[in-house]
Every structure is written in structure tokens, then in C-alpha cells.
Amino acid sequence: MNNIVSKILIVANLVFSLCFMCFAGAVFTFQDGWRDKANKTQEQLTSANGQVSQLLGDKELLTTKHAKEFGDEKARANKAEAKVNGLDLNLKQAIGNLTNAEKERDKHLVDLQVAQQEMQARQTETNDARAEIKRLRDQNNEAIAVRRGLEDENLEMEGAIAEAGTREVQFLKEITHLNELLRLNKIDPRDPVIGPVPKVVEMVDGFVVESRKNSSRSAELVQISVGSDDGVFKHMKMTVYRDSNFLATIQITEVYPDKAVGLVIEETRSGTIERRDNVTTKF
Amino acid sequence: MSQQSSDPTIYDGLMFVSLGAVIVGIVFLIMSLDGYGWSAGAG
Numbered sequence: 001m002n003n004i005v006s007k008i009l010i011v012a013n014l015v016f017s018l019c020f021m022c023f024a025g026a027v028f029t030f031q032d033g034w035r036d037k038a039n040k041t042q043e044q045l046t047s048a049n050g051q052v053s054q055l056l057g058d059k060e061l062l063t064t065k066h067a068k069e070f071g072d073e074k075a076r077a078n079k080a081e082a083k084v085n086g087l088d089l090n091l092k093q094a095i096g097n098l099t100n101a102e103k104e105r106d107k108h109l110v111d112l113q114v115a116q117q118e119m120q121a122r123q124t125e126t127n128d129a130r131a132e133i134k135r136l137r138d139q140n141n142e143a144i145a146v147r148r149g150l151e152d153e154n155l156e157m158e159g160a161i162a163e164a165g166t167r168e169v170q171f172l173k174e175i176t177h178l179n180e181l182l183r184l185n186k187i188d189p190r191d192p193v194i195g196p197v198p199k200v201v202e203m204v205d206g207f208v209v210e211s212r213k214n215s216s217r218s219a220e221l222v223q224i225s226v227g228s229d230d231g232v233f234k235h236m237k238m239t240v241y242r243d244s245n246f247l248a249t250i251q252i253t254e255v256y257p258d259k260a261v262g263l264v265i266e267e268t269r270s271g272t273i274e275r276r277d278n279v280t281t282k283f
Numbered sequence: 284m285s286q287q288s289s290d291p292t293i294y295d296g297l298m299f300v301s302l303g304a305v306i307v308g309i310v311f312l313i314m315s316l317d318g319y320g321w322s323a324g325a326g
Contacts (some may be wrong), residue, residue, distance in 0.1 A: 010294045010301075017301035017308070024311035031315050 201281050202231040208240065208277040209259065220264040222250050224279045227258045231281075238262060238279050247271040250279075 182189045206226035213220045222240065226232050234255050240247045248269040250262030264273065 007294055010297050014297045014301045014304075017304035021304040021308040021311070024308035024315070028311040028315045031318050035318065 199233060199236075201236065204230050204232055204238070204281045206230070206279045208273060208275055208279060210275065211273045219266070220273065221253075222262050222264060222273055222279075224250075224260050224262060225258075226279070227256045227260050229257045232260045236281070237265075238281050240264075240273055240277055240279055242271070242274075242277045245271065247273055247277060 179189045204226050206224045208222055209225050210223040211220060212223075224232075224238070232238075232252060232255055234252055236252045238250050238252065240250060248271070249265045251265060252260050252262045254261040
């Protein structure tokens with residue numbers, strides 16, 4: 001029995017010894033790689049520590065900087081907040097002012113509408129007044145034309161009155177002269193006139209407007225340019241001449257205010273009567 | 284007392300082989316420790 005246990009123990013001792021030798025050899029074989037790896041790891045760790053330290057320094061700097069910036073920004077924020085509060089107040093005031101301005105605007109719009117209606121009414125009145133003015137101007141122009149016509153008539157009347165006054169004076173002188181002649185001839189001017197009295201023939205000059213014979217060509221009628229306004233009267237005798245040559249004597253048969261017609265007395269004819277020949281009462 | 288044989292057996296040889304393996308292992312460990320600056324005198 002002891003031999004069997006001893007043998008088992010010897011074999012176990014052999015196995016574990018061989019395992020120990022193998023593990024020790026493996027450790028000896030791979031220790032360089034493990035060392036290099038450990039050194040690299042150590043270097044990496046050192047580098048990481050340095051980076052960590054640098055980063056910590058940077059962090060401190062950044063923390064300080066950020067703290068300062070934070071303070072500045074906080075101060076700016078406070079200023080901005082105060083400014084915003086001020087602006088908010090201003091905005092509220094502006095909104096209030098805007099509301100008041102809108103009320104004023106509405107009021108002014110209402111006033112404007114009233115003013116526009118008033119303006120339209122005024123425009124209508126103005127148009128009516130213009131039409132009335134135009135009508136009155138037309139009436140005024142017509143009245144001016146009528147007044148000018150009346151003034152012309154008045155001037156003509158005044159001229160006629162002046163001429164009548166002049167003729168009256170002449171007539172008075174002639175009457176005085178005739179009365180003196182009558183007295184010199186021992187005739188009383190107050191004696192009554194017995195028998196027909198021939199009309200006074202005044203000096204009248206005109207010209208032949210047209211000369212025409214009757215259908216039987218036995219008589220010739222002459223139209224002259226003077227009439228009753230010039231002192232021509234019916235049965236009056238007038239002389240027709242050209243230059244200084246006597247042509248014929250005519251007897252007036254028709255008298256108009258501005259023209260007259262005379263019959264040629266054939267016994268006195270010494271030439272042919274043509275247009276523009278002269279006519280006179282005293283040749 | 285029984286008479287014991289004095290001839291070495293296979294198990295004696297195995298014992299020597301185990302001893303050699305342990306020694307070789309110890310040598311490997313010492314050499315490995317030298318790589319980390321360890322010396323036998325300094326302990």
C-alpha cells in the first residue's frame with residue numbers, strides 16, 4: 001500500500017515539477033515583450049499624466065478666463081437686462097403713445113371725413129356759384145352790348161340834335177334874312193300865302209346806279225344813289241352829266257330814303273346815260 | 284524487518300527528473316527576476 005501511494009506521489013511530483021519548469025520557461029521567454037509593453041504603458045501613462053497636467057493647467061486657465069468672461073457677461077447681462085427693462089418701459093410708453101396716437105388718428109379721420117363732406121359741399125356750392133357767375137357774366141356782356149348799342153344810338157341822337165341845332169340856327173338866320181328881304185320889297189311877312197309854293201331845291205349830288213329802259217323801249221328809267229334823306233322829292237327834276245357834258249334831265253318818279261328812280265325826259269337827251277354818271281339838282 | 288532491495292527503480296529516476304525540472308524552473312525564475320534588477324544577494 002505504501003509503495004502505491006509513494007509511486008503516485010512521485011508521479012504527481014514529476015508532473016507538477018514539469019509544469020513548474022514549463023511555466024518558468026514561458027515567463028523567461030515572454031518577459032521582454034511584457035516589459036516592453038509595460039514600459040510603453042508606463043510611457044503612455046506618463047504622457048497621459050503630462051497631458052492631464054497640461055489639460056488641468058489649461059482647464060485652470062480656461063476656468064479663470066471663463067470665470068472672468070462669465071463675470072463680464074454677467075455684468076453685460078445685468079446691463080442688458082436693465083436696458084431691456086428700460087426698453088420694456090419705453091415700449092410700454094410707446095404702446096401707450098401709439099394707442100393715444102391711434103385714437104387721435106381715428107378722431108382726425110372722422111374730422112377728415114367731415115371736412116371732406118364739407119369740401120364736397122363747398123365744391124358743389126363753388127360749381128353752382130361759378131355757373132351763376134358765368135350766367136351773370138353772360139348777362140353782363142349782353143347788358144354791355146345793349147349799353148354800347150344805346151350809347152351808339154345816344155351818340156347818333158346827340159349828333160342829330162347838334163345837327164338839328166345847327167340847322168335851326170341856319171333856319172333862323174334864313175328866316176331873318178327872308179324877313180328883311182320881304183321888308184325891303186315892302187311885303188309883310190305876316191301876309192297869308194296864296195297859291196302853291198314850289199319846294200326848295202337843295203344842292204344834291206349823286207350818281208347813276210342803274211339805267212334801264214321799259215319793255216317797249218320808249219322810256220328810260222334811271223336809279224340814282226340819293227333819296228329822300230338827301231332832299232330828293234317826287235316830281236323833282238335833276239340833271240345827268242358826265243364830266244362837264246350835259247346828258248339829260250330826269251324827273252323823279254319814285255323816292256326812297258337812300259335811293260330814287262327818275263324818268264328821262266327824252267326832249268332833253270343829248271347822250272347815252274351809263275352807270276357812274278353824275279346826277280345833280282343844280283348843274 | 285523485511286529485506287529491502289537496494290536497486291534503483293524507475294521511480295527513483297523520476298524523482299531525479301523532477302529535481303532537475305525544479306532546478307531548471309528556479310533558474311528560469313532567477314533569470315527573469317534579473318531582468319527587473321533583482322539580485323540573489325540583495326534579496
